[in-house]
Amino acid sequence: MELYEKIKRWAQLNPDRVAISSGGSDLTYREIEEYSNSLSIFISEKMKGNEPVIVYGHMEPLMVVCFLASVKSGRAYIPIDASIPEERVKKIIDDSGAKLFLSPGSIPANLKLYDHLLMLEHNEIEDAIASYKGKQPSSELFVKGDQNFYIIYTSGSTGNPKGVQITYNNLASFVEWMVSDFGLKENQRFLNQAPFSFDLSVMDLYPCLYLGGTLWTISKDLIANPKWLFQSLKESNINVWTSTPSFVEMCLMDQQFSEKMMPHMETFLFCGEMLPNETARKLKTRFPNAVIYNTYGPTEATVAVTSIEITEAILNEYPSLPVGTPKKDVEILVMDENGNAVSEGEKGEIVIIGKSVSKGYFNNEKLTKKSFFLYHNQPAYRTGDIGYIKSGWLFCAGRLDFQIKLNGYRMELEEIEVQLRKLSLVESAVIVPIYKDNKCQYLMAVVVPREHEFEKEYQLTAHLKKELQKLLPTYMIPKKFVYVSSLPMTNNGKVDRKKIANEVGV
Template sequence: MELYTQIKKWAQLKPDCVAIFSDGHYLTYREIEEYSNALSVFISEKMKGSDSPVIVYGHMEPLMIVCFLASVKSGHAYIPIDASIPEERVKKIIDDSGAKLFLSPSSVPASLKWQDQLFIMDNAEIEDTIALYRGAETSGDKFVKGEQNFYIIYTSGSTGNPKGVQITYNNLASFVEWMVSDFRLKEHQRFLNQAPFSFDLSVMDLYPCLYLGGTLWTISKDLIANPKWLFQSLKESNIHVWTSTPSFVEMCLMDQQFSAEMLPHLETFLFCGEMLPNETARKLKARFPHAVIYNTYGPTETTVAVTSIEINEEILNEYPSLPVGTPKKDVEIFVVDENGNEVNEGEKGEIIITGKSVSKGYLHNEELTKKSFFLYHNQPAYKTGDVGYMKNGLLFCAGRLDFQIKLNGYRMELEEIEAQLRKLSLVESAVVVPIYKESKCQYLMAVVVPKKHDFEKEYQLTAYLKKELQQLLPAYMIPKKFVYVSSLPMTNNGKADRKKIANEVGV
């Protein structure tokens, strides 16, 4: 994959073609090429002698794409951080990554400006810099390539600290080549982008789109919060390729106008991030009879997704719980028992992924890297912690081995949420229980032993705790429901008895 060459080609052949459209703002291929070239020269000069990553902070602004490309063209990986992430968590990412440059096409959080080691540029400063360096470009030998980090995405960590997953140029190249070759994607299509850039599902639409000279149509959090605006945006999008979590499309399916009449050009649905229910796929088949539906699977640590299957009538009728398919050609998947031995077909075990999609590990965290990354059959391998089984040559997912769960496509550690809950001023102890329906996590419930407080009603206490949590956790990690108990039952080894807690609160 020659990503840089492809973008440059479209800038020359289709200079006025819109590369990204977001909330009324857009950039063409000529603009993202020229702007990223100019900004990359500044970054090279500013960060001379440093190989630290560049933080790009915002929420789907077109200029974020320019910052991504400028970073890698100057030889630096980028770290995407969504503007919805609490400032305390942003600070942890800055500290962990050792980043020296913070580019913000959005507004810069006031509390970050005290950080002496960080050079911060807001939207106006980025635009002024691009204007100042207009026409300049860095040499291609500076570009991120091979086994150098292209991007680093921070995910939930069990210690209460986020962990940075390193994805190399080679990892990304392998992924994009697979997307372009196996999913019937075409040049100059319009792609939906629903996931924030700090969530690696966004990579599934962003880079195939740029590689193919397409247009990325973003759906911001403000649109998602307002169904009227959301459906108006979808009507205007004229998209060909839909990428989202199953949860997002289920929300859209609640409205009858969501159909082929609204999106007449839609050809391909791509799902990743969580389990795709059979019933959801059936509804889509009925509403969009001419569209192709793909179910995919893969952790952030193996570059977005590594398996796929087309969900047709035959698959829907044969499997009540849908498979996630077969691996891409440069990846192998094994299902092993607790001793690392491969299990027989139909038997459940841990999913191990090997091959070119596997990350080199967690940034600046050798201990965690050694726990999950290793060599298996002389190939780079990752222990997913996901339970799976093979049937008729197809991989099926069946939950988690540990306290990690998937909710609305976001993978998170229950232990991290619990660690932050216990920091709250009115919490003595707490356990987080995932609430499932038909093998899919619907929401999180916090079971809390509160400290003495003056609130008369439980809902008042809940509102207070949620407000405190908003300073520590992203919104998607905050439990939906709070239940209060006088004590938590314990197991014989002194740990919270999660099974008993779930039973006692009626789960």
């Protein structure tokens, strides 16, 4: 994959084609090429080290310019969505050692207190671009090979987020697979539903830019307003849909979501959580001429590593859909607790081996050694996902630990518990994931409260949720709260989660 050359080529061949369209704000291929070139020179001249660059915002087209400017200056970028709580952002700043913070929007006042950070907001970024207009960076500086291209911070069991390093080679392997195996074509229009801090966005962003397409973003404001959302989808003329199954399920609740509303739809790509059979069935009915792919992969293995086209035959044969076969430069094994491959049909931990696997967690050798290893001199990653292989296809069957996926977001239940226990009115707490048909529907907090003055439980719940919003992203806040006088323990002194789940009626 020659991503830099491809974008430059599109800027020359189709300079006025819109590369990114977000909420009425557009950037053409010429603009993202020229702007990223200019900004990369600014970064190279202002920054002496090679620390990663934080890019903070919510789906603004200028964020992509900042991504490309960072890697053209030889530095990885760290995408952070503006919806992330400030305390979590501060932890990422501290852990990453970043010296440059770029925001196409505005920067919260509390984050501006970092003296060691050079911070640029929208107008300052535009000034930096203008000051180096027409300048060409040296391609010798570009991130390449095994250098980090981006670092995405995911939930960590200690209460601290951990940075997954994805190299240029990792990304190249992924994009080459996307453009060769999924029938994607040049000049298509791609849906971008996931914020850039969620690695599902990589599935649409880079194949789109590689193929000279147009990225049509769906912001959180649109998702919160169905009328605006469907108006945007009608106007989008998209050909390639990338989202979590949960998002398309929300759209399917409205009968107008169909081929009539979106006549140019060709390909649906799903990742991030389990795709229910019934959801795929509804989609095939509404969009009979579109192809549906189910994929699987963790952030640590560059977005996704397996795929399967969901046909009528697959739907009829498998109530729980397979996630398919691995890409050609990846091997997948299902292993028992001793590291031995299990027999076909037997469940075990999914282990991913090959070019897609990350170098590990940024500045965290201990956690890296826990999950990453070499298998026959190939990088390998223990996913913690339970799976089995049947008829040559991989099937997912939940998690080995307390890490779950909810609405496409992967999170550590322990991280939520750590933050919940920090609250002044919480003595102790456990998070229980509520499942239906092998899919996590929502999170329940089982709380031992401290003495408080609230008369009703719903008042206490509202207070705790408000406090949690300062510490966690919205998608990690439990939907339901249950209050108990104490948490049961197992014989070895651990909280008895199974008993708790039974007692609260799960």
